[in-house]
Amino acid sequence: MPIYHQAGNIPTKRHTVFRKPNGKLYAEELVSTHGFSSMYSLVYHCHPPTMVKHIGEAQPIAPKIAREKHLKHTSLKGFEIKPAGDYLESRKPVLVNNDLYISLAAPQQSMHSYFYKNSQADEIIFIHEGSGILKTGYGEIPFSYGDYLIIPRGIIYQLVFNNTENRLFIVESFSPIRIPKRYRNEFGQLMEHAPYCERDIRRPQNLETHDEMGDFEVFIKKQDHIYPYVYGTHPFDFVGWDGYHYPWAFSIHDFEPITGRLHQPPPVHQTFEADNFVLCSFCPRMYDYHPQSIPAPYNHSNVDSDEVLYYVDSDFMSRKSVSRGQITLHPAGIPHGPHPGTVEKSIGQQKTKELAVMIDPFRPLMLTAEAIAIEDPKYFKSWNEH
Numbered sequence: 192m193p194i195y196h197q198a199g200n201i202p203t204k205r206h207t208v209f210r211k212p213n214g215k216l217y218a219e220e221l222v223s224t225h226g227f228s229s230m231y232s233l234v235y236h237c238h239p240p241t242m243v244k245h246i247g248e249a250q251p252i253a254p255k256i257a258r259e260k261h262l263k264h265t266s267l268k269g270f271e272i273k274p275a276g277d278y279l280e281s282r283k284p285v286l287v288n289n290d291l292y293i294s295l296a297a298p299q300q301s302m303h304s305y306f307y308k309n310s311q312a313d314e315i316i317f318i319h320e321g322s323g324i325l326k327t328g329y330g331e332i333p334f335s336y337g338d339y340l341i342i343p344r345g346i347i348y349q350l351v352f353n354n355t356e357n358r359l360f361i362v363e364s365f366s367p368i369r370i371p372k373r374y375r376n377e378f379g380q381l382m383e384h385a386p387y388c389e390r391d392i393r394r395p396q397n398l399e400t401h402d403e404m405g406d407f408e409v410f411i412k413k414q415d416h417i418y419p420y421v422y423g424t425h426p427f428d429f430v431g432w433d434g435y436h437y438p439w440a441f442s443i444h445d446f447e448p449i450t451g452r453l454h455q456p457p458p459v460h461q462t463f464e465a466d467n468f469v470l471c472s473f474c475p476r477m478y479d480y481h482p483q484s485i486p487a488p489y490n491h492s493n494v495d496s497d498e499v500l501y502y503v504d505s506d507f508m509s510r511k512s513v514s515r516g517q518i519t520l521h522p523a524g525i526p527h528g529p530h531p532g533t534v535e536k537s538i539g540q541q542k543t544k545e546l547a548v549m550i551d552p553f554r555p556l557m558l559t560a561e562a563i564a565i566e567d568p569k570y571f572k573s574w575n576e577h
Contacts, residue, residue: 193230193370193379194389198330198398199431205233222345222436224367232434234328237402238424244406247419252412254284254292258558262524266570267562269295269501269516270358276300278350279307279410279417282361285562286499286520288554290467292363293499295516295561299355305408306426308347311415312363315463315470316340316350317443317548319503319516321357325350328429329437330395337443337503337546339462341368346438347409347426358516360501360548366466386462391445395437401425443503443546448476453484457549468552475505475544478537487537490528496551497522505544519570520556530574 202209209217218239223231234240267285274297275281281298292312301323322335325342326349334340342348374385381388403425411418441462449459460471478486498521502513521527529537558566 193375193435194392194394195433195435196394196437197431197433198395199235199400199429201233201235201431201433209235211237217430222434224343224436229367230435232329232432232436234432235430236424237400237428237430238404240422240424240426242423243420244423245421247421249416249418251416253415254287254557255560256287256557257560257563260555261558262522264522264525264527264571264573265520265558265562266567266573267518267520268514268565268567269360269518270514271565272297272561274299274355278302281359283561284559285518285565286556287559288552288556290365290465290552290554291550292361293518293550293556294361294363295518296357296359296361298350298352298357298359301351302349303351305410306347306349308409308411309342309344309363310411310413311344312365312412313344313368313465314340314342315362315364315368316342317360317362317501319358319360321352321354321359323350323352323357325438325440326427327395327438328427329432330398332393332395332438332440334440339441339443340438341440341463342438343367343436348438362470362550364465364468369464371461371464371469386447386449386459387441387445391441393440393442395439398429398431399427400430401427403428443472443474443548446472446474448474450477451479452481453479454486454488455479457551460549467554468550471549471551473500473545473547473549475542475546477542478540485534485538486540486543487529487534490526492526493521493523495523496553497556498527499550499552499556501548501550503546503548505546520558522555528574 218236220234272295276299278298281296282294284292284294286293318334318338325332407422409420462472463470500519502517
């Protein structure tokens with residue numbers, strides 16, 4: 192995230208003597224990306240972050256591909272993913288390729304007994320239902336309905352939920368999550384035409400230093416395996432840090448839609464990007480204001496990207512009926528469009544309350560066994576008049 196931030200206590204200069212009140216040195220750690228050539232943070236620990244006491248047997252968790260090649264419009268009933276107590280067990284990948292994994296989760300318990308680090312992907316966790324606090328060594332981020340939690344790879348975290356009713360839409364990206372380049376000037380500042388600004392970005396707060404020794408279990412994900420590590424010091428023993436590599440949050444409710452006299456294409460809804468996919472937010476907005484405008488989208492042929500829509504709330508202008516948590520996948524190679532009757536129905540409408548997350552990956556997605564289990568097998572016929 193290209194906003195410099197600092198918290199806690201740090202020395203005046205990097206890589207210089209920084210001592211505890213008892214005279215011992217704090218342990219400095221550089222957390223860097225792309226070697227030493229991209230964003231990084233400098234973290235100061237009470238103890239070296241290398242004190243490993245035990246490593247358990249790695250557990251394979253690779254997605255089980257059930258439909259690798261396909262050319263069929265597909266719908267998944269997302270809320271049919273059953274709740275699970277444990278956060279990691281609740282994460283069910285449904286759509287995957289070599290650039291990203293899309294998962295659904297319905298965890299019922301907070302991560303009080305362990306910590307988690309994804310060392311193979313950046314994460315975007317969209318909060319559909321539930322609230323709580325994202326805890327990291329960098330500080331805390333409260334979250335609630337509609338929040339995107341962006342957790343860069345390599346950051347150890349815990350999710351603490353306020354209750355048992357939680358629904359999450361999770362994207363794991365194997366390339367860094369970025370704010371679209373066209374929203375930023377040459378200095379990285381968000382420009383006036385961007386649909387959100389720095390004031391909307393929530394950074395970690397309330398840094399609490401855990402200067403503790405003991406047995407602390409950290410589950411680390413790497414190459415589709417979970418490695419159980421036991422460290423001898425608390426992962427959140429940060430006394431201070433500064434830099435650009437840290438978790439942050441942005442609410443879909445703070446996205447300011449771009450509208451026009453005629454129907455605007457999906458890129459105006461873009462929120463984030465990575466190397467081979469984009470993520471967009473469809474939010475409540477005024478419809479097009481040309482006197483002859485048709486608010487419903489036109490038929491569209493996906494030539495070189497799949498299209499995924501995750502329906503969050505309210506009706507969607509181009510669909511006869513949608514349910515909360517529903518996912519539609521419209522693969523590249525065949526056209527899709529508004530359902531019968533929705534085009535005529537949209538004429539003259541002034542606004543929409545729809546809320547949805549869209550992902551356009553530029554390489555085909557595969558369906559997992561978990562996806563097949565919640566598939567609506569008749570969806571591809573839903574454009575038929577009768």
